[in-house]
Amino acid sequence: MTSSAATPAAETPMVLADRVxxxxxxxxxxxxxxxxxxxxxxTCLIGPSGSGKSTFxxxxxxxxxxxxxxxxxxxxxxGYRERNGKLYELSPKDAAAQRRDIGMVFQHFxxxxxxxxxxxxIEAPILVKKKSRAEAVERAEYLLDRxxxxxxxxxxxxxxxGGQQQRVAIARALAMDPKLMLFDEPxxxxxxxxxxxxxxxxxxxxxxxxxxxxxxHEMGFAREVADQLVFMDGGVVVEKGxxxxxxADPREERTRSFLSKLL
Amino acid sequence: MTSPNPxxxxxxxxxxxxxxxxHPGQWVAAAIIIVLAALFVYGAATNEAYAWGTYGRYLFDxxxxxxxxxxxxxxxxxxxIAIVLGVVLAVMRLSPNPVLRGTAWxxxxxxxxxxxxxxxxxxxxxxxxxxxxxxGIPFVHQFAHIDIQTLxxxxxxxxxxxxxxxxxYMAEIVRAGVSSVGEGQVEASVALGMSWSQTMRRxxxxxxxxxxxxxxxxxxISMLKTTSLVAAVPLTLDLYGRVxxxxxxxxxxxxxxxxxxxxxxxxxxILMVGQFYLERYYAKGATRALTARQxxxxxxxxxxxxxxxxGGPGAGRTTGGENA
Numbered sequence: 001m002t003s004s005a006a007t008p009a010a011e012t013p014m015v016l017a018d019r020v021x022x023x024x025x026x027x028x029x030x031x032x033x034x035x036x037x038x039x040x041x042x043t044c045l046i047g048p049s050g051s052g053k054s055t056f057x058x059x060x061x062x063x064x065x066x067x068x069x070x071x072x073x074x075x076x077x078x079g080y081r082e083r084n085g086k087l088y089e090l091s092p093k094d095a096a097a098q099r100r101d102i103g104m105v106f107q108h109f110x111x112x113x114x115x116x117x118x119x120x121x122i123e124a125p126i127l128v129k130k131k132s133r134a135e136a137v138e139r140a141e142y143l144l145d146r147x148x149x150x151x152x153x154x155x156x157x158x159x160x161x162g163g164q165q166q167r168v169a170i171a172r173a174l175a176m177d178p179k180l181m182l183f184d185e186p187x188x189x190x191x192x193x194x195x196x197x198x199x200x201x202x203x204x205x206x207x208x209x210x211x212x213x214x215x216x217h218e219m220g221f222a223r224e225v226a227d228q229l230v231f232m233d234g235g236v237v238v239e240k241g242x243x244x245x246x247x248a249d250p251r252e253e254r255t256r257s258f259l260s261k262l263l
Numbered sequence: 264m265t266s267p268n269p270x271x272x273x274x275x276x277x278x279x280x281x282x283x284x285x286h287p288g289q290w291v292a293a294a295i296i297i298v299l300a301a302l303f304v305y306g307a308a309t310n311e312a313y314a315w316g317t318y319g320r321y322l323f324d325x326x327x328x329x330x331x332x333x334x335x336x337x338x339x340x341x342x343x344i345a346i347v348l349g350v351v352l353a354v355m356r357l358s359p360n361p362v363l364r365g366t367a368w369x370x371x372x373x374x375x376x377x378x379x380x381x382x383x384x385x386x387x388x389x390x391x392x393x394x395x396x397x398x399g400i401p402f403v404h405q406f407a408h409i410d411i412q413t414l415x416x417x418x419x420x421x422x423x424x425x426x427x428x429x430x431x432y433m434a435e436i437v438r439a440g441v442s443s444v445g446e447g448q449v450e451a452s453v454a455l456g457m458s459w460s461q462t463m464r465r466x467x468x469x470x471x472x473x474x475x476x477x478x479x480x481x482x483x484i485s486m487l488k489t490t491s492l493v494a495a496v497p498l499t500l501d502l503y504g505r506v507x508x509x510x511x512x513x514x515x516x517x518x519x520x521x522x523x524x525x526x527x528x529x530x531x532x533i534l535m536v537g538q539f540y541l542e543r544y545y546a547k548g549a550t551r552a553l554t555a556r557q558x559x560x561x562x563x564x565x566x567x568x569x570x571x572x573x574g575g576p577g578a579g580r581t582t583g584g585e586n587a
Contacts, residue, residue, distance in 0.1 A: 061454055092459060100456030110451035113548045114469050124455035127465060154557060156548035176455060 012075045014039045014180055014211040015060060021068035022055055029055045031235040032069065037180075037228070042212045044222040044243065047232035048258060053215040056232070057182050060213070061102040062095055073102060074179060100128060103173030107185040109165040111157040111172070117144065118153040121172045129176065136175070143171040147201050163194030167201055174205075181205065183214040219262060223247055231255045317518040321509065322525065330505030331526050337421060337490040337501060342483055344426025349433025356438050367434065374431035379424075383495035386424035387417070418500070421493040429486060436478045440471035472545040480538035484531050502526055 015037035022030040029052045037043045045053040058064045059071060062079045071078040078098060080087040090098070112120050121140035125131040131139075144150045147167040157165050166186055173181060183202065187195040199221050206212055206225050216222060222229055222243050229243035231250070239252045250256045307313055321327055355367035374382070399405035444467045452462040491503035499508060506523040510516040553561070 063450060063454065096453070096456045096458055099454055102454075104451075104454040106447060106451065108447055110445075110447035112448065112451070112466060112470075114473075114545075115548065123465065124457060127461055128456045154560070158548060158551045159553065172455070 041227040103178035330502035341425035345429035348430035352434035353437035440475035
């Protein structure tokens, strides 16, 4: 198995999933996901809808509670504290502190519609990180410039195109200086024309060394940017490896049939 | 005259100048309404039953003015109780705790299921039902007791009666507002590390307000008029009660009803103006339309980089500039 041969595993991985299981009622959505995401790398998750990709991503920042298995981000157990072999639920305050360092970008952007672009970006740094307004604004202006929207700081989200909204959402997540960025189908709700701008921002982010996990259907992006490609189906990891090898020559029949429908 | 051959005209086409569509129906309707209104005004002015002299004498009567004051006080105090209790009941209804949910449901069932007039009569009879209130540990020790029957508290009971009834309606309005805010908004806030109370205060409630404010304004205006039912308690210090007292002496109910109606209309109109501004404030970001400030900034921007192609009208920037 050469899952992530590119980087030497000298330090703890940014994300370590150990047989993660998740059920909604009697429906088991994740059936033991084990995965490692080394620091500074990009992992793309692909698979048919209902395969559990998004649920797995949401478990990583505790938007969903894991039923079995362990999830570690930067060496910290997510959602619980382990002491003497016993698990204790984290208080809402401690759980919020864990989420603070994990940025998330949603399929439907989820920008705050009652706040301008700038207010969206400075909201959490001021409220959660207790930054001064001037400091937050300065950082927000830098980030908005980076995503190419410096001139739209005063606009409300409803006045922006989907692609612009998603780039604001990326800037909003980056404003918390996260160590890990999660992208849940960031381009699925966009017109084909607007996808490129968002992918360009994500490509630059990856090049800057950010650790990223991306649920996507953009195979071109996965081939070009990802260090690791994970194919999921039915709540399990069917296959993972180097994206170019996996896309060119999948070992599993299930992967092959999924990819053939896509192209 | 437009040129028959568009190829010969270079550049911009000339602005459209079309003959506007006529609306004869509007003019006919307006004429009929004006005639009917004129007839009514003439009739009212000449009909002695309206007794305009009496109307003028009592419009600013000291007792009427004090009635307006009591009506306003009843409205404001009972709405404050209703809004505070309504938010509490709404949170209880949305809570995962089944005991709280059930309690709120029973409250709503009782207070929405019986007429407010009947409830006010009940509050008036409260001293007859509960003669005194003991404060303390039940069955063990009482350290204070209040004798209700000696308490002259019609105003207090009126406020409580109106407030508790209204709270049931406010609870449903607040609940609808909170439910109208998308789940994604809470997720986005939580993912940014915001706590539950920060999420409620900064993300959910400001957006819920847009849904909560208009019906709350309606409830406030409706409450202003419902105060005229406090005669059931009985309390007669409010506007309608005072006007009825006066007409009971001078036997001229019609001009005095006109006095009361005038004041109810004046207060309602003031409230409607306030509601307009409140709604506009909470509608921020709800539409794609540009705000006055944004349009001004854009015009200034256009003015500075004018001199290029005279073509593109400024409105083209609204959604354009994707790769600016």
